Amino acid sequence: MKKKVLILGASGALGLEILKEANKKNFSIRALTHSEEGYNTIKAFTKDIWFGDASNAPTQLRGITNGVDYVISAMGKSVSLFNPTPNSFYQNNYKANYHVLQDAIVNQVDHFFYVSMKGADKASKFTIPETHRMMEQEIRKSNLKYSIIRPVGFFSGLNDLIIMAKRQIIPLVGDAQAKTNSIHQVDLAQFIFDAFLNLPDCIEVGGPKVHTREDMAKMIQKKIGGKIIKFPESMAHFGSQFSKLISKKQLGHKLEYFSYIMSHDMIGEKHGEISFETYLNQINTEDIK
Structure with a gap:
């Protein structure tokens, strides 16, 4: 009998690649979406699709893990400055996943996989990693078998810089010598399924090459094109705090974490094959707005 996997965030950049890999591996697939657009994105891979906002309607999700062997969550709020969504990071990163986790506990799924982020343990003073840290804690005390995957960042997460470059400015924070090995979502999805039940309780994952922020x-x-401009960390911090003061808290949270990751090394175990240069050469920048 096929093993059944529930994929959360299945229509997102990473979730869709996880969905494709699960399909290649011949899993039976259940997916969760809250929109018609999401449904149209994933319907080619499964007919077992649940609708609902996991953060606000836990009763709609009761039984979503019934008959499921594995849960893989790539569900969370976008950190893009140009992709505002109504729910908070607390709602999307923590509450939504927490509601599904409680159902998974009731139905005793075999393994819960959670895509968190690097910094969830060491940068929890910031709202975005803190919401992931909270969810990690819930998973650890659930008594379920689990794997927490902390990517250092995705190439698609740098699309904001591409958008700004099209507007003729590429902002960097500090001296821009902080290093990272961001990963392509295709490589991360393949890594998850290649290791799968052999994944450790927690692992920080990056791509195949390490670059400074200035190199990228x-x-x-x-x-x-565009002009590279380096902003002092103090100025970046002021911008994030000012955004909060004028009632743009979500933007402020994004700006303060953007400032943090741009000025601190974010390096994980090297995996995958796709380099950032290859990613840039493959994408159609006109589609990034």
Whole structure:
């Protein structure tokens, strides 16, 4: 009998790649979406689709893990400055996943996989990683078998810099010498399924190459153009706090974490094959708005 996997966030950039990999591995698939657009994205891979906002309507999700062997969650709020969504990071990163976890406990799923983020343990003073840290804690005390995957960042997460480059500015924070090895979502999805039940309780995962933030900005500049401008950390901090003061808390949370990751090393175990340069060469920048 096929093993059944529930995929949360299945229509997102990472979730869709996880969905594709699950399909290749011949799993029986259940997926959760809250929109017609999400349904149209995933319907080619499964007919077992549940509708509901996991953060606000836990009763709609009762029984969602019934008959499910594994849960893989790539569900969370976008950190893009150009992709505002109504729910808070607390609602999307924590509450939504918490509601599904409670159902998974009732139905005693075999394994719960949660895509968190690097910094969930060490940068929890910031709202975004803190909401992931809270969810990690819930998983650890659930008595379920689990794997927490902390990517250092996705190439698609740098699309904001591509958008700004198209507007002729590429902002960096500090001296821009902080290093990272962001990963392509295709590589991360493949890594999850290649390791799968052999994954450790927690792992920090990156792509195949380490670059400084300035190196990556120069690659974007070469592809698109724009002027690289370095802002002092103090100025970036002021911008995030000012956003909160004028009732743009979600933007403020994004700006303060953007400032943090741009000025701190974010490096994980090297995996995958797709480099950032390859990613830039493959994408159609006109689709990134």
